[in-house]
Amino acid sequence: MAGDKEALFSQKNRKLLTDPLNDDNPITVQVLGICSALAITVQLKTAIVMSLAVMFVLVFGNLIVSLLRNLIPNRIRIIVQLLIVASLVILVDQVLKAYAYDVSKQLSVFVGLIITNCIIMGRFEAFALGNGPWKAILDGIGNTLGYGIILIIVAFFRELLGSGKLMGYEILGHKGKTIAESTGLYHFGYENNGFMLLSPMALITVGVLIWLQRSKNRKLIED
C-alpha cells in the first residue's frame, strides 16, 4: 500500500478519521479503553490531559509500528508493540518532568494507564501492522478523537453533577458551610451527587451513551 498514488485526504483516508467518532468508536462500540475511561473522568481537566497523552502515544506508536511492520518478527510482535508503547510513555514523562513539571504531576497517575490502554495495543495490532505510515497516523488521530470525545462527555457530566464544577470553576454557585452562606443553586438547597464521583457512575454514564448511540445510529442496530 505504501506505493499507492492515493490523495492524502482521499475519501478512504477521511473515513479513518471520522469512523472512530461514531460508527466505530473505540469506547462505545468496541468497548476498549474502559479502564481509563472510568478512572480519570472525575474532572474534565484530567480527561483532556489524558486524551492528549493518549493521542501523542497512539499517533507516534502507530507510526513507528507501521514503519517497522515489515521487519517485526511475527512471533514477538506483541512484546515489540509493548516495548514501543512503554518507551514512548516513559520518554514523554521524562521530558514533561523537565520542561512542564505541572503537567507531569497531573499525568503521573495516568502513565501506567496509557501503557495498559487496550486501544493502543488494539490499533497497533489491528491497523498499524498492516497499513502504511500516513494511514496509521490518521487512524491514530481518529481513534484518540473518538476516545477523547467520550471521555470528555463523561467527565462533563461527572464533574458537573458530582462537584458542581467544570474545569475547576464553580459554575453552579459556591457551597458554603450553611445554606445562607451558599450562592447559586446551593442557596436553594441543591446538593452535589457524591455518587457521580465514584467509578460505578462512570460505567453507567458510558452505558447510557452506548444506549443513546445505538438507538440513533441505524448501522449499529443488530437483528
Add this chain to the structure above:
Amino acid sequence: MDRNSNLYTFIFAIIMVVVVAAGLAFTATTLKPLQAENVKKEKMQNILSSIGVNVDRNEAGDLFKDYVKEEIALNSDGTVNTDVDAFSIDLMKETKKPATEQAFPLYVAEKDGKTYYVVPLWGAGLWKEIWGYLALDDDKNTIIGASFDHAGETPGLGAEINQSWYEDQYIGKTIMDENQKFVSVTAIKGGADPNDQHAIDAISGGTITSEGVNKMLEERLNNYLPYFKNN
C-alpha cells in the same frame, strides 16, 4: 533473511532492546539536572507558601533566599548538627532511621520583620505517604500556616488535605497548652469545638488520612521541642 527464523527473532529483539534502552538512558541522564531543579524549586515554593508567601515556581529560587534566613539540621536532643545540609535532607530516608540518629531539618524564615519557624513533615496516609510544612510564629507555639500534600490519597476524600479549606483550619491553633506541655493539633472526626485551640475538623470520609496527618504532626513536632525550649 527469513523473518520467522529463530536467529532473526533474536537479532531483532536484541537490536530493538539496545536501541530503546540507549534512547531512554540518554534522555534520562540529560534531563536529570532540569528535573532535580524542578523538584528543588517546588520544595522552596511549598516552604514559602507555609509562611504565606505564594509565588510562581520560577521565582521561588530567588525569593527563598530573601525569606529563609537559616536552614538548620537538629539532633534529637535539640543541638544543631553542622555536618548536615538541612535542605538536602530526604525525610523519606531519614524517618527510617532510629530517632536518635536522625537529623531534623528546620527553616528559620523572616517576613515583615517577624521570625517564623518552618517544620517539614513526613508521614503515612491511607494509601501512600503524606508530607507537608508547618510554619510556627516566633513564640514557637502558634501555627501561622500549613501546607500538606500526598502521593496518592483518595480524590475527593483524603486527597482534600492539600486543599486550602483544610490547611487554613490550622492557622491560629497552638501546639502547646497553657502549661507549656506539647499537645499538637488534632483533626477530629465529626467536627471540632471551634473554641478548642488544639483541634480542627477532620475530613468526612477521609478519617484514616486525617489520622495520618494527626500522627505525622505529633511525631514530627515532638522532635523539635528540645530545640524550641532552649532557643
